Amino acid sequence: EAFVKLSPLTLEMEIEYWRFWRGNFAEIREVDRGVIVPGLTITSVQQFRKRMENMDPSVKTLMDTADVIVVDEAHRNLDWIESLSEDLIRRGNKTSLVGITATPSRSMVEETGRLAAAFNHNVLVPIEGGELDPEKMTSELTNMGILSNRIEVDPSDLFGESPEGKRKIAIIEKLMETGSKSVIVFTDSVEEARSLASICRLSEEIEANADHIEANTPLSTRRSTVEAFRNGDVQILFNFGILTTGFDSPNIDAVVIFRKAINRKGSLFTQMVGRGLRGPKFGGTKSCRLVHYRGD
Numbered sequence: 001e002a003f004v005k006l007s008p009l010t011l012e013m014e015i016e017y018w019r020f021w022r023g024n025f026a027e028i029r030e031v032d033r034g035v036i037v038p039g040l041t042i043t044s045v046q047q048f049r050k051r052m053e054n055m056d057p058s059v060k061t062l063m064d065t066a067d068v069i070v071v072d073e074a075h076r077n078l079d080w081i082e083s084l085s086e087d088l089i090r091r092g093n094k095t096s097l098v099g100i101t102a103t104p105s106r107s108m109v110e111e112t113g114r115l116a117a118a119f120n121h122n123v124l125v126p127i128e129g130g131e132l133d134p135e136k137m138t139s140e141l142t143n144m145g146i147l148s149n150r151i152e153v154d155p156s157d158l159f160g161e162s163p164e165g166k167r168k169i170a171i172i173e174k175l176m177e178t179g180s181k182s183v184i185v186f187t188d189s190v191e192e193a194r195s196l197a198s199i200c201r202l203s204e205e206i207e208a209n210a211d212h213i214e215a216n217t218p219l220s221t222r223r224s225t226v227e228a229f230r231n232g233d234v235q236i237l238f239n240f241g242i243l244t245t246g247f248d249s250p251n252i253d254a255v256v257i258f259r260k261a262i263n264r265k266g267s268l269f270t271q272m273v274g275r276g277l278r279g280p281k282f283g284g285t286k287s288c289r290l291v292h293y294r295g296d
Helices: 045-053 057-065 078-091 109-118 134-143 155-159 167-177 190-202 219-231 267-274
Strands: 002-005 017-019 029-031 034-036 040-042 068-072 096-100 149-153 183-186 210-212 236-239 254-257 287-292
Touching: 034 057, 045 057, 057 078, 068 078, 078 096, 078 109, 096 109, 134 149, 149 155, 155 167, 155 287, 167 183, 167 190, 167 254, 167 287, 190 210, 190 236, 210 219, 219 236, 254 267
Parallel strands: 017 040, 068 096, 149 287, 183 236, 183 254, 210 236, 254 287
Antiparallel strands: 002 096, 029 034
């Protein structure tokens, strides 16, 4: 979904673009209508904010002359988006502000209202009427193969008669036994991610490679672990909260959530589930099993 503040745009067949991160810069050019940054500038919220604070002249020019500013993960950058929107209004230009998000809501209703207001309550969705009927939109996107078919599984159907304390591992065992090949697990703590990954590696019942990542995992190790999960060398990946957003692994066919206090209607739960919902039309799976077990 996208929140959009619209103004007329001029589109060209060929366009220059600038990578505005990691020491790269956008070119400022003088043309008949004044000083501009030509073409398309690609950056991140973090980079753009940092360069605004450092008074980067390219940012000032972009703010003054850009046709469109697109902000990904708009629901995570509310305060900054409000500030950016107000700044654009003060400058009096006709810049279109576009916010992209798969979860257009915040944990608090008031903040959801602020997010919508920042974009003048203009909401664009891929299915007409979807903003008023999310279930209809999900159904149609699934039928189109854009989303994977979400299959909710009762945890008790997986752990069976396993005693308390062993049910989480039993859930993983049963998923692998019944055909899952790429399982992402959101645990209730960092410590649990570590311990469950270790147990899986030592288990003779689970014929699969398991690993975990956390905030303290070195960047190089994190990247290699994620890549191993994406290419299938690691079949089970545990984490507490590192992979809730901004992570894409099309082959995920099971999402396991071991969170006790999570709100199933909240944006965090939606983001976790979304890790496994890329459909076949975009290189993902036809279906994805979802298991939410609140614990022993």
